[in-house]
Amino acid sequence: MMKKHDFILAVLLGGAVLLGGGTASAQALSVPDTLSNYILTPKAPETPRINGAKVFGVRPGSLFLYTIPATGHRPMSFSAENLPKGLKLDKQTGRITGRVKKVGEYRVQLVAVNELGTARRELRIRVGEHIALTPPMGWNSWNCWGNAVSQEKVLSSAKAMVEKGLINHGWQYINIDDGWQGLRGGKHQGIMTNSKFPDMKGLADEVHGMGLKIGIYSGPWVGTYAGHVGAYCDNPDGTYDWVEKYANEYYRFVDPEKKVKHGVNYHHGKYSFVKNDVQQWVDWGMDYLKYDWNPNDVYHVKEMQEALRSHDRDIVYSLSNSAPWGDAAQWEKMANCWRTTGDIKDTWESMSKLGFNQTKWAPFVGPGHWIDPDMLVVGMVAGDRSCTIRVSLPMNNIHISACGACFLRRC
Numbered sequence: 001m002m003k004k005h006d007f008i009l010a011v012l013l014g015g016a017v018l019l020g021g022g023t024a025s026a027q028a029l030s031v032p033d034t035l036s037n038y039i040l041t042p043k044a045p046e047t048p049r050i051n052g053a054k055v056f057g058v059r060p061g062s063l064f065l066y067t068i069p070a071t072g073h074r075p076m077s078f079s080a081e082n083l084p085k086g087l088k089l090d091k092q093t094g095r096i097t098g099r100v101k102k103v104g105e106y107r108v109q110l111v112a113v114n115e116l117g118t119a120r121r122e123l124r125i126r127v128g129e130h131i132a133l134t135p136p137m138g139w140n141s142w143n144c145w146g147n148a149v150s151q152e153k154v155l156s157s158a159k160a161m162v163e164k165g166l167i168n169h170g171w172q173y174i175n176i177d178d179g180w181q182g183l184r185g186g187k188h189q190g191i192m193t194n195s196k197f198p199d200m201k202g203l204a205d206e207v208h209g210m211g212l213k214i215g216i217y218s219g220p221w222v223g224t225y226a227g228h229v230g231a232y233c234d235n236p237d238g239t240y241d242w243v244e245k246y247a248n249e250y251y252r253f254v255d256p257e258k259k260v261k262h263g264v265n266y267h268h269g270k271y272s273f274v275k276n277d278v279q280q281w282v283d284w285g286m287d288y289l290k291y292d293w294n295p296n297d298v299y300h301v302k303e304m305q306e307a308l309r310s311h312d313r314d315i316v317y318s319l320s321n322s323a324p325w326g327d328a329a330q331w332e333k334m335a336n337c338w339r340t341t342g343d344i345k346d347t348w349e350s351m352s353k354l355g356f357n358q359t360k361w362a363p364f365v366g367p368g369h370w371i372d373p374d375m376l377v378v379g380m381v382a383g384d385r386s387c388t389i390r391v392s393l394p395m396n397n398i399h400i401s402a403c404g405a406c407f408l409r410r411c
Contacts, residue, residue, distance in 0.1 A: 044071035048112040048119035052170030053134040055124045057368065061101050062314045065287075067211035068094035069170040070112040070119065081109040084125060095211050100127045130368035131314045132336040136288065138173025138213075143375070147179040147226045147252065150196040151203050158207045158214075167211060173288050173316075174207055175215030181228035182251050184238035189273065190280030191218070191229050194250040204285035215288025215316070216281055220274070220300040223265025225292060227253030231277050231304075232269035238276075268300070278307040281315070292320040296338065298330050305334045318372065325360065332364040337372045344374040 052069035064087060068078055078094035084106040087098040094112070106125040111118065126133065139157055141149040158174040161167055182194035193200050207214040221230045222240065229240060229251060242264045246254050253265055281289070291304055296319050308315050319338040323331050331338040340361055341354040354373055361371045 046073040046114075047117040048072040048076060048114050050110055050112055050119050050121040051168065054122065055126060055133050055367075057126045057128070057131045057133040058100060059129065059131060059312075059314055060103055060127055061099055061312050063312070064096065064098050064100060065208065065211070065213065066096045066123075067167060067172075068096070068110055068112065069168050070094060071165070071168045072112065072119070073114050073116055076112055076114045078113075079111045080123075081111070082106065083108055084127070093211060100125070103127050132316050132370070133367040135370045136173055136316055136318075136337065137171045138175060138215075138288075139171070140175045140177055140215075140290070141179075142177035145179070147250075149176060149179040151198060151200075155203060155206060158210055158212055161212060162210050172213050173215055174212055175217070175288055175290060177217045177290065178224050178226040178228060178292070179250070179252075180216070181218075181224070183229060183240075183243065184233075184273065184276075186280060188276045188279045188283070189238050190276040191231075191273075192280075196250065200284045208285060213287035214285070215290065216284075216286045217290045217292065218277060219292040220268055220272075220304070221265055221293055222267060222269040223253055227265060230265065230269075231272065231274050233271050233273060234269045236271050238271075238273055272303065274303055274307050275310075278304075278311065282311045282313050285313075286315060287313075288316040288318065290318045290320055294322050294342075296321075296323040296327075296331070298327055298334075301330070301334050320372075321374075328361065328364045332369045336368060337370045339372045339374060341373050 048070055049072055050068060050070045056066055058064050068080075070076060070078070075092075076094075077091050078089060079091060080089045080096065083089065083096070084100045084102070084104075086100045087096055089096050100106075104127055106127070108123045108125055109120060110123050111120050113119075139161060141154060141157070144157075145153050154174060154176055161171055161174065180193055180197050180200075182192045184190065185192045197203065204214045218224070219230050220232055222232050222234060223230050223242070229243070233240060235241070242253055243251055246256070246264075248254050289304075289308065291301075293300070301319060305317060308317055316336045317334070319331065319335045321339040322342050323335075323338040323340060325340075340358060344350050344354050358371060358373050365371055
């Protein structure tokens with residue numbers, strides 16, 4: 001009988017079908033011989049092949065970061081024909097950076113060359129109001145590390161995404177979920193990090209240096225689901241009374257008498273610190289935001305959207321969780337992704353009811369705005385996070401993301 005961790009690795013290697021732009025190959029990881037009968041995805045050739053989506057969106061004047069996703073034998077060199085003014089290409093890494101000010105669509109010819117051959121493919125760069133023209137692909141820390149997430153663990157997962165070859169298939173985002181927050185402070189009176197994240201700016205710089213992007217988590221309550229400081233506060237100076245009474249070293253709400261479970265956190269406070277927090281995230285260099293509460297409401301969604309758009313940094317805006325159906329037209333206008341359900345559990349009943357009940361959202365899905373019916377969980381989530389795989393199912397895209405332990409072959 002196949003062991004649990006072997007099955008999970010087989011799903012990771014053979015099942016990552018990217019309908020939006022390519023196929024994740026088993027070549028990306030070293031595969032045990034015992035799994036050879038379960039992996040049906042053909043290996044990528046040693047000759048160059050350019051993968052990923054064929055279109056990329058950026059707003060005028062925003063920082064641009066795109067890593068050409070190419071498989072094949074290394075070393076490999078890259079070039080790009082007809083790059084718009086303001087962009088430059090690193091020929092060794094295939095990384096395109098810079099800023100484009102002029103609105104329009106630019107048809108760029110990407111070229112990848114190694115000793116075995118040459119690959120060419122067109123990339124359409126659309127400079128305009130919309131980003132996330134294809135569903136974002138990447139990794140989120142929660143199902144792996146939960147509240148124990150740390151800078152070291154996030155960095156190890158980012159390195160694994162590069163070392164194991166997922167970046168060569170279009171995977172971009174390394175997203176930090178709940179558990180990074182400390183108290184408010186700094187020059188913006190934004191939420192600062194706790195002791196598990198000694199240098200968030202340094203972490204973001206290192207992730208960007210790998211050609212990846214990085215995301216962060218928050219919510220418009222005074223506290224988050226895991227009991228950390230949120231974007232609102234009951235005190236005008238940004239202090240939290242419940243922190244003094246209940247917090248542990250990571251400023252997480254804990255009721256030692258176990259009479260209340262996060263009850264003090266689940267409300268919108270009197271004072272908004274949304275603009276403060278967004279300025280802090282921009283300073284750190286964040287590229288993605290998961291904004292989490294229930295139910296999502298138009299006022300708080302719009303408030304965050306306007307704060308994000310007030311800066312010249314493209315930050316993918318993802319709502320969680322259970323965005324109400326009645327406001328579907330609003331989510332389409334204001335968010336890049338939105339959760340359409342509560343949490344999916346690792347049962348057929350849960351997945352079939354939630355994952356296969358999304359057709360009503362079809363009129364609101366398209367480039368720049370995608371539904372998110374949560375992920376398909378394979379393996380233990382709560383007691384054994386080391387063998388968790390997440391299969392996210394946007395309407396026209398399927399991708400699988402593994403925990404850091406699976407990336408690093410520690411299962």
